[in-house]
Amino acid sequence: MKIIHCPLNGPRNISEFAYGGEVEAMPDPVSCSGDEWAEYIFMSDNPAGLVREWWLHVATAYWFIAERNTVTDEIIKTYPPSELYKQRIEFAKDID
Amino acid sequence: MPFALLKYGFSKKYPARHSFTPRKDLNQHYDVVIIGGGGHGVATAYYLARYHGITNIAVLEKGYLGGGNTGRNTAVLRANYLTEEGVKFYRESLQLYRGLSNEFDFNIMWENRGQLTLATTDAAMRSFRWRAEVNKHLGVGSELVDCQQIKELVPLLNLSENGRYPIIGGLWHYDGGTARHDAVAWGYAKAACERGVELHQLTEVTGLKITNNRIKAVQTNRGIVECGCAVQAVAGTSSLLAGMAGIKLPIHTYPLQAMVTQPYKPVLGPLVSAPHVHVYIQQTSRGEFVIGGGSDPYPLYSTRSTLEMKESLSSAIQELFPFIGNARLLRQWAGITDMTPDYSPIMGLSPVDNYYLDAGWGTWGFKATPICGKTMSELVATGKVPDLIKPFGLDRFYRFEQVNEAGATAASH
Numbered sequence: 320m321k322i323i324h325c326p327l328n329g330p331r332n333i334s335e336f337a338y339g340g341e342v343e344a345m346p347d348p349v350s351c352s353g354d355e356w357a358e359y360i361f362m363s364d365n366p367a368g369l370v371r372e373w374w375l376h377v378a379t380a381y382w383f384i385a386e387r388n389t390v391t392d393e394i395i396k397t398y399p400p401s402e403l404y405k406q407r408i409e410f411a412k413d414i415d
Numbered sequence: 416m417p418f419a420l421l422k423y424g425f426s427k428k429y430p431a432r433h434s435f436t437p438r439k440d441l442n443q444h445y446d447v448v449i450i451g452g453g454g455h456g457v458a459t460a461y462y463l464a465r466y467h468g469i470t471n472i473a474v475l476e477k478g479y480l481g482g483g484n485t486g487r488n489t490a491v492l493r494a495n496y497l498t499e500e501g502v503k504f505y506r507e508s509l510q511l512y513r514g515l516s517n518e519f520d521f522n523i524m525w526e527n528r529g530q531l532t533l534a535t536t537d538a539a540m541r542s543f544r545w546r547a548e549v550n551k552h553l554g555v556g557s558e559l560v561d562c563q564q565i566k567e568l569v570p571l572l573n574l575s576e577n578g579r580y581p582i583i584g585g586l587w588h589y590d591g592g593t594a595r596h597d598a599v600a601w602g603y604a605k606a607a608c609e610r611g612v613e614l615h616q617l618t619e620v621t622g623l624k625i626t627n628n629r630i631k632a633v634q635t636n637r638g639i640v641e642c643g644c645a646v647q648a649v650a651g652t653s654s655l656l657a658g659m660a661g662i663k664l665p666i667h668t669y670p671l672q673a674m675v676t677q678p679y680k681p682v683l684g685p686l687v688s689a690p691h692v693h694v695y696i697q698q699t700s701r702g703e704f705v706i707g708g709g710s711d712p713y714p715l716y717s718t719r720s721t722l723e724m725k726e727s728l729s730s731a732i733q734e735l736f737p738f739i740g741n742a743r744l745l746r747q748w749a750g751i752t753d754m755t756p757d758y759s760p761i762m763g764l765s766p767v768d769n770y771y772l773d774a775g776w777g778t779w780g781f782k783a784t785p786i787c788g789k790t791m792s793e794l795v796a797t798g799k800v801p802d803l804i805k806p807f808g809l810d811r812f813y814r815f816e817q818v819n820e821a822g823a824t825a826a827s828h
């Protein structure tokens with residue numbers, strides 16, 4: 320059994336978690352070009368090695384960030400999103 | 416008798432036949448370099464030599480021929496997809512499969528077993544009807560079946576109404592089947608090498624030399640090789656190789672696991688898939704049950720197997736075929752698969768002028784081996800994208816024109 324250290328719930332079985340994709344900066348959906356948007360939602364470096372990703376503890380609906388090695392299958396560290404995101408992001412701003 | 420056999424074996428009158436290129440140095444230049452010696456790579460080489468008269472080709476394989484996903488897949492061959500683009504493409508591939516043994520003079524063990532997908536909800540039945548109608552319209556043999564018909568096709572299937580997920584019907588794809596995966600790679604490689612293609616195993620591409628947006632040479636662990644153009648067909652490591660050409664792909668690499676039981680008498684004709692519990696099964700011509708399911712839950716470049724996947728496949732398959740609870744597992748394995756967002760491949764031109772892509776084959780690319788070889792070779796020889804693969808270009812993601820086969824792929828491969 321593989322264990323993830325959830326910043327909220329402590330060590331739990333990985334089967335309680337869902338993978339949520341890489342942490343990436345979102346371009347401004349109102350002003351960015353179509354290509355930039357496609358790049359953001361589809362393209363990926365898909366590296367063999369260290370990645371920084373969103374993970375969800377499903378039972379408590381808690382999202383956090385994990386750093387992981389995609390070759391050795393090791394979870395290197397986990398932390399709350401507030402360590403990266405200092406400000407609230409308004410996704411729906413300026414969109415009618 | 417054993418002595419006679421030994422004498423025969425060492426006799427000069429019966430020299431060993433070399434089906435593939437014997438180990439030799441790499442040439443300085445090839446017209447076409449194909450990176451990846453899986454089914455797709457050697458099929459592309461074969462069709463280039465056979466139909467386009469191009470034989471100065473090197474297929475570079477970092478491990479051994481067919482040692483990637485070609486030798487690891489569960490060999491479900493089918494064309495019962497949902498989109499017109501998908502159905503037309505895979506239909507051609509099935510047609511080519513039927514003739515391969517004759518074409519190679521080498522048995523790839525194609526068997527027209529039929530493939531059955533099970534439904535437990537009305538929503539699944541609706542989507543099956545949709546697929547059956549699209550399939551029939553395009554000349555692919557698929558029809559809806561009820562539980563009575565399922566009982567006749569697969570008498571050992573648990574059709575009890577008291578199970579956790581009672582089966583209510585299915586999609587019967589009578590054109591589907593299977594073939595021996597290694598034999599497909601060997602057949603293509605043998606037929607390509609007979610026509611002058613060079614297969615270089617233990618030859619890893621480690622860099623690409625690109626000037627003025629054209630590929631000039633590839634760097635390998637055995638030196639630099641110049642090329643007129645190059646094709647990449649490396650499945651699980653597609654993003655890494657494309658990265659060397661400065662190309663970003665919409666791919667994530669996920670492990671896909673499978674396992675096989677001890678052999679039994681022949682009891683299961685069709686290939687059976689149960690997307691609701693993420694499992695599918697077929698009995699090989701040796702009698703073993705090959706059992707597979709969905710991808711791992713997160714991306715990874717590793718072919719390790721997990722107990723969790725074994726538990727989930729085992730419990731799911733016992734619900735469908737209770738007698739399998741007594742079987743012992745013989746082997747387990749995994750491959751790394753190049754998954755796209757829409758479960759369709761990425762084929763055709765790349766942002767680099769003479770560098771061609773055959774990627775994004777995920778969990779479903781073995782069935783496409785012949786048609787990939789055929790269409791990619793046409794692209795390389797003529798520089799024009801064949802109609803059949805136009806919908807699968809990398810540029811579709813920038814036009815937001817995905818070819819959605821997620822529902823028709825899932826646990827059916």
Ligand SMILES: Cc1cc2nc3c(=O)[nH]c(=O)nc-3n(C[C@H](O)[C@H](O)[C@H](O)COP(=O)(O)OP(=O)(O)OC[C@H]3O[C@@H](n4cnc5c(N)ncnc54)[C@H](O)[C@@H]3O)c2cc1C
Pocket residue numbers: 450451452453454455456475476477478479480481482483484485486487488489490491492618619620621648649650651652656671672673707748749750751752776777778779780781782783827828
């Ligand atoms: C468990 C499992 C079950 C599957 N079941 C099915 C199924 O039932 N039906 C189906 O249609 N598909 C199935 N698939 C998918 C299918 O196996 C693949 O899509 C298909 O085999 C891809 O073929 P390929 O020739 O492109 O890749 P591969 O056979 O993986 O060949 C790529 C080759 O490239 C080589 N390579 C990689 N990088 C380099 C480099 N830098 N230099 C040189 N060589 C390199 C690798 O060593 C490898 O041999 C399954 C896959 C798995 C893992």
